[in-house]
Amino acid sequence: MRHRDVHAGLRNDRVMSRRGGHGDLRDLLPDLLGWLDSGRRCAVATVVVTFDSAPREVGAAMAVAADGAVVGSVSGGCVEAAVYERALAVLDTGRPVLERYAVADEDAFAVGLTCGGTIEVLVEPADAALLRRLDAAVRTPEPVAGVTVVGGAEPAGTRLLVGVDSTYGSLPTPDDQAASALFAEVRTMLAGGESGIVRLPAAPRPAAPLTEPLTVLVQSYLPPARMLVFGATDFAAAVSSVGAFLGYRVTVCDARPVFASAERVPDADEVVVDWPHRYLERETAAGRVDGRTVICVLTHDSRFDVPLLQAALRGPAAYVGLLGSRRTAEDRLGRLRELGFTDAELCHLSAPVGLDLGGRTPAETAIAVAAEIVACRRGGTGRRLTHTDGPIHGRPASDEARVSRW
Incomplete structure (x- = not known):
């Protein structure tokens, strides 16, 4: 885990992984947009944290439609069934959830990663407007980063897109200093093709607007190598x-x-x-x-x-x-x-x-x-x-x- 100052009064705590190019949200876009265009509700599950010998990287994604259709993978088969059921439940409630799956215990049928390791998976209803904007962005030669809130002052699942010179969506905090620091860090990661978790702790001043830690997943989408x-x-x-x-x-x-x-x-x-x-x-x-x-x-x-x-x-x-x-x-x-x-x-x-x-x-x-x-x-x-x-x-x-x- 790395620590890096992003500006006075705030520190950044980043867990990084190099992007590889397959198995993330952009690969699911054709199916997701097809479902949404036909009026089918769907949910997206995304790996946001991995520990030890996890089978998939941060950013690996799976999508589930309300009628039971599924595409993608978050673990190569270990916990897909549990995530599938959680996605259907999220579609019923409309509320995103963050789930942790760890190595299976003595119960061979327990929900766990039998290959070892631990993953945290964010399951959320699909945001049609943002997915269409992401689809348009990844078709251009310009890189773009997807930013997903996974913890902090607002409910998990808030998403925005950050380009080299533009943003789509808003950060769930009125703290301009924190937002500027986060956007600068996201663009640094985007320039290096990096993905991972960025944590902005609460501001040290009692009167500062950002009073709770903010944790986001940054996914860099670069044009194909x-x-x-x-x-x-x-x-x-x-x-x-x-x-x-x-x-x-x-x-x-x-x-x-x-x-x-x-x-x-x-x-x-x-x-x-x-x-x-x-x-x-x-x-x-x-x-x-x-x-x-x-x-x-x-x-x-x-x-x-x-x-x-x-x-x-x-x-x-x-x-x-x-x-x-x-x-x-x-x-x-x-x-x-x-x-x-x-x-x-x-x-x-x-x-x-x-x-x-x-x-x-x-x-x-x-x-x-x-x-x-x-x-x-x-x-x-x-x-x-x-x-x-x-x-x-x-x-x-x-x-x-x-x-x-x-």
Whole structure:
């Protein structure tokens, strides 16, 4: 738990988690809005706090319609039935509730997380106006944060949206100082793509308006991170497919028009015909490559690979992987050293790309590439879990697995 001053007289107590991109409220929007547009009442359950080996992250969401339909998940199956029943009860009362679910005891049928850990879940009636505003916001390239009150002077469930320069909704406190501090902290979290709990204690002055602690959940909704795949090969089709599955916005680029077609890479969001290095340099200069971008170089041709790797390794991308044999990798590394690249710069290149899964086919190779990207992003070792100990989630990456800038 971290402590940080946000302004004189108030302190901030934040529990953070890096956003991943799937399983949160925005993924439920199509179903939720469809239900609401057809006149069906519904409730939303959101994980607001996790402890120990909780199965889902803060922000994981599930929605339940009054007629019994359900989408999403808050625990991967452990407490879904209990949350489902609580959501139906909330629809009857119209009042939000905050529930805690912990590891199951000796009663095998007790409501609990049999996999261990503890979660707190906010269950509330769906706010149609706010959900429609959130749906419009996440369709733009601008980030937005959802702020949900989970404790304090007002009932849980009050929501608002905070953008870089705008807000929708109001904070349930007349304390302008507290509101300013909270909005500043939310925008700091939004800039870093962070989600988590922010607590503003009561003001120390007896006459101050904020007389009770205020606790809010901040959920940062960023545009999808980009995956840039260079070389429209059969491997590119498989990598694009798994990249889209992971939530990336996938672009495939190849200088050869005969290969660069939507038919060859149907899961890519866009297909570009251009020299790879020229396209990457243009996208980087335009600010469309950032610290969440992953780059997969699959061309297997030094004419394309070397100038492309020059641009990729000196850009802001989090991950750069090169497909090919060890001989190909050594050749590319040698050429880059001749061009003045240092070992410190080359350590960001994953070559050969992927984890050692023993696969050979394009699909198996794509899984190996995706596994390495996830391991680097999440801090995994890449080893079999049965051969590791300690927490399954949130383990620091080993030095040999750390081939990215994450």
